[in-house]
Amino acid sequence: MSTFKLTYKPFGESAILIEWPQNISIDILDDIRNFSFKINNQNIKYILEVNFVYSSLLVIYNYNKINYINLKKELQFLYNQRLASKNNLKTTIWEIPVCYDIEFGIDLPFLSLQKKISIEEIISTHSSSLYTVFGIGFLPGFLYLGGLSKKLHFKRRDIPRLEVPKGAIAIGGKQTGIYPKISPGGWHIIGKTPISIFEINREKPCLVIPGDKVKFNPISKGEFKSIKLEIEAGIYKLKSVAK
Amino acid sequence: MIRVLQAGLHTSVQDIGRFGYRNIGVPTSGTMDTISANFANALLNNNKNDAVLEVTMYGPKLEFTIPTVITITGAEMSAKLNNISIANYKKYSIKKGDILSFGELTKGLRCYLAVKGGFKTAKVLKSRSFYNGITLKDSLKKHDTILYDSYVDDIVPFNSAIKSTTLFFETNILEVYKGPDFNLFTLEEQQKICSNKYTISNLMDRMGYRVKETVIKHSKSILTSPVLPGTVQLIPSGQLIILMKDAQTTGGYPRILQLTEKSIAILAQKKEGDIFNFLLV
Numbered sequence: 043m044s045t046f047k048l049t050y051k052p053f054g055e056s057a058i059l060i061e062w063p064q065n066i067s068i069d070i071l072d073d074i075r076n077f078s079f080k081i082n083n084q085n086i087k088y089i090l091e092v093n094f095v096y097s098s099l100l101v102i103y104n105y106n107k108i109n110y111i112n113l114k115k116e117l118q119f120l121y122n123q124r125l126a127s128k129n130n131l132k133t134t135i136w137e138i139p140v141c142y143d144i145e146f147g148i149d150l151p152f153l154s155l156q157k158k159i160s161i162e163e164i165i166s167t168h169s170s171s172l173y174t175v176f177g178i179g180f181l182p183g184f185l186y187l188g189g190l191s192k193k194l195h196f197k198r199r200d201i202p203r204l205e206v207p208k209g210a211i212a213i214g215g216k217q218t219g220i221y222p223k224i225s226p227g228g229w230h231i232i233g234k235t236p237i238s239i240f241e242i243n244r245e246k247p248c249l250v251i252p253g254d255k256v257k258f259n260p261i262s263k264g265e266f267k268s269i270k271l272e273i274e275a276g277i278y279k280l281k282s283v284a285k
Numbered sequence: 286m287i288r289v290l291q292a293g294l295h296t297s298v299q300d301i302g303r304f305g306y307r308n309i310g311v312p313t314s315g316t317m318d319t320i321s322a323n324f325a326n327a328l329l330n331n332n333k334n335d336a337v338l339e340v341t342m343y344g345p346k347l348e349f350t351i352p353t354v355i356t357i358t359g360a361e362m363s364a365k366l367n368n369i370s371i372a373n374y375k376k377y378s379i380k381k382g383d384i385l386s387f388g389e390l391t392k393g394l395r396c397y398l399a400v401k402g403g404f405k406t407a408k409v410l411k412s413r414s415f416y417n418g419i420t421l422k423d424s425l426k427k428h429d430t431i432l433y434d435s436y437v438d439d440i441v442p443f444n445s446a447i448k449s450t451t452l453f454f455e456t457n458i459l460e461v462y463k464g465p466d467f468n469l470f471t472l473e474e475q476q477k478i479c480s481n482k483y484t485i486s487n488l489m490d491r492m493g494y495r496v497k498e499t500v501i502k503h504s505k506s507i508l509t510s511p512v513l514p515g516t517v518q519l520i521p522s523g524q525l526i527i528l529m530k531d532a533q534t535t536g537g538y539p540r541i542l543q544l545t546e547k548s549i550a551i552l553a554q555k556k557e558g559d560i561f562n563f564l565l566v
Binding site for chain 1: 511
């Protein structure tokens with residue numbers, strides 16, 4: 043396990059931003075997860091919230107209870123101790139069903155033409171990678187996924203669509219993602235999942251958490267419909283493996 | 286309960302905000318001008334986290350169906366109770382059937398209406414703060430109703446007013462800290478950013494305020510990283526966006542400055558065309 047040189051910065055009066063080298067790296071993500079797990083496990087009363095994305099960790103604290111200097115010292119101490127809890131850290135791999143039919147994947151023909159690869163190859167490439175969730179942001183439940191094959195990197199649309207449907211699977215630049223709700227978006231749409239990544243009325247509104255992994259499992263239009271029905275009936279269970 | 290007879294521009298239920306869900310991308314929300322909202326709750330001896338109504342620019346017309354005590358703080362919007370003018374920072378007894386309306390905006394932008402015990406809309410993720418996609422509504426519409434507990438107190442002392450000659454938000458100075466990406470810019474650029482005068486554009490809401498001026502065009506981006514309410518982003522076209530309470534939780538633009546909590550409250554009372562300066566603290 044490598045140790046990184048961290049930079050601590052005050053971020054307003056009630057937050058500390060901790061930065062790792064600013065690269066997209068699974069080693070860095072694992073180190074951040076261990077550290078974040080360690081902080082959360084201490085149940086420190088003056089720490090209100092911890093969250094991370096890519097190579098940065100944010101700690102929000104109650105400044106009436108502790109000051110920046112002392113909290114920084116405490117966090118530095120915890121960082122050096124973080125490996126003790128490493129074994130408790132589990133990674134869940136989620137299998138997200140995706141229908142890549144061009145009825146949903148409306149930009150597949152365009153991408154195929156532009157990238158000079160067949161639609162079948164786009165689908166098999168996209169669904170054979172294991173993606174890492176480097177964080178959640180932009181919208182509630184929007185996953186920043188790393189691991190898109192270079193073959194599928196493609197610049198965003200010049201003009202964003204005003205409405206991308208909920209559940210759309212899309213490619214933008216070096217990233218791929220799932221739209222958790224209807225929203226404007228500039229990514230190319232290649233498919234759709236019948237499941238809701240984010241659903242406020244569920245006990246756990248967001249199934250996936252930062253650090254988890256995601257696999258896309260191709261399904262037919264028929265399976266898409268039956269999964270939708272199973273979800274409505276409350277009997278569908280998303281496949282996942284914890285490691 | 287309160288019955289909404291007319292909606293006004295944008296009125297929402299807000300408490301101190303939604304904490305603990307940034308890791309799944311849920312913004313803080315909560316009152317934009319927390320100082321005025323806290324004041325309203327304090328005047329009624331409410332809890333700090335009791336929900337209030339945040340009324341923006343043009344107020345609604347509301348009917349009370351059960352007794353309570355109310356107060357209004359923050360922006361001055363010519364409030365009237367049963368067509369008789371009432372003052373901010375005073376307590377008023379409310380009877381069944383009383384009607385509260387608002388008129389011309391004369392100071393600030395957002396006022397806070399508190400009732401004794403707070404509004405009792407459903408809590409979603411431990412908060413009552415309206416936010417599109419989390420709560421069912423993001424603003425009040427005509428015919429909506431909002432619950433509160435009945436409370437009878439006829440003895441409203443005349444001297445319960447707190448004299449407010451100049452309100453805390455009547456300043457053009459926003460105190461800021463250096464943001465995490467301040468040092469991406471040269472000393473000269475930093476000085477320019479900090480000493481410039483800024484005008485608020487028409488792109489301003491609970492998510493963020495954008496200014497009109499172009500300070501420094503640049504092509505610097507950062508790896509997506511956390512942002513907070515009060516984060517000042519410098520976008521490539523050279524303008525500033527100041528993130529507010531409903532802003533997203535992550536961003537990729539340089540975070541050059543960070544407003545103090547008090548400055549967030551001050552900015553929440555500014556409107557299009559208002560001018561401000563930063564003061565680095």
